Amino acid sequence: MREKKKQIPLRLNSELYADLMNWAGNEFRSVNGQIEYLLNECVKEHKKSGKTIPTSIKKKED
DSSP states (O other), X not given: OOOOXXXXXXXXXXXXHHHHHHHHXXXXXXXXXXXXHHXXXXXXXXXXXXXXXXXXXXXXXX
16 A cells, blocks of 8 residues: 655745756656655754754754
8 A cells, every 4th residue: 555645735936947947857856756855854864863954954044
């Protein structure tokens, strides 16, 4: 039996959406698939490190 996925509304500005669309296209994913992939990677990193913000994102903010 396939896992039922939760649907959520998500609002993105047009620039971010365009960036995600290009990135997703480069990796042969849909925009939705790319967002899900990125969120999964962030959650894995959080579980592994216990940090709330992945190191790669935190470095950009500093």
